[in-house]
Amino acid sequence: MSEISFRRFVPTDAQWVVARHADLYARDEGFDDTFGAVVGEIIADFCRSHDPLCEQGWIAETQGQRIGCIFCVRHTDTIAKLRLFLLTPEARGRGVGKQLLQRCMAYAKTAGYSEMTLWTHESHRAACALYAAFGWQLVDSRPVHSFGVDLVEQTWKVLL
Template sequence: MQPAVDLNDIHIRTTLQPGDIGYITYLHGWLYSREYQYGVAFESYVAAGLVEFYQQYDAARDRVWVCEHQQKIVGFLLLMHRGEAAQLRYFILHPDYRGIGLGKKLLELYMDFLRQAGYRASFLWTTSELPTAVALYKRHGFMLVEERPAVAPFGKNVTEQRYELRTN
């Protein structure tokens, strides 16, 4: 069991370092397999998205938040430019670091950068299996705009959901 951790014990950096893309891919594969029975295709999907982010990275329009505790990545969030809108992607917290306010802190940092970078809209895709995350998105003004059944890349039947936010 992980000892109690305070939010102030977490270091959040906004740059990618060697090993981050691989570790975030691993963390998604490990956690989503364990908690939601997603398959290897999901891990591959995450890896491809992270590579896409890296290849088109623009420091003025894109951002990562890498959460570390004792030099181990324990959380992650990414803002990726998509034309005039920003896409929220790869929001993940290691289970031992949930419930300390880290998710709320990451989404606040996301919202701050969203405004600072001048975005008027943001969107994200998730699944109906993640009600805790959805509640956090809704508290920040994201609204459900689309639902559709999906199998790929999850390896099982899920309902994908698209949430959108207008900042003006």
């Protein structure tokens, strides 16, 4: 893979974020169309009302092609929420996720948050291993039926 660059999310990235989430989760996890709709709502809300002083998104690129994204949003005044962390298949296993996660966590700390939280699924083993390597702790896990499939939802937290 060629050199990887990271830049701030801009609204023209929104369609890519939604489409790649919908496509990859349908292909890899069997998610139905409701997942893309949820991602669309999250990204539309971010574009409409995020506070750039304490909320930010990043896009990873190589050769002008988007290959990943991650977002830091306010959960409470002291807790940030990691959202929409995604790597395309060609970006996986190359350190891109590590760099995005480092960037997001450093930003959250600089923005004044003392903790971060995230929601994911047990099936995302590589991401969960990355969270654990960065000091995140699994604080809740429960079986659910979402997006047309049976899943185990997880909540993770980390102190900054």
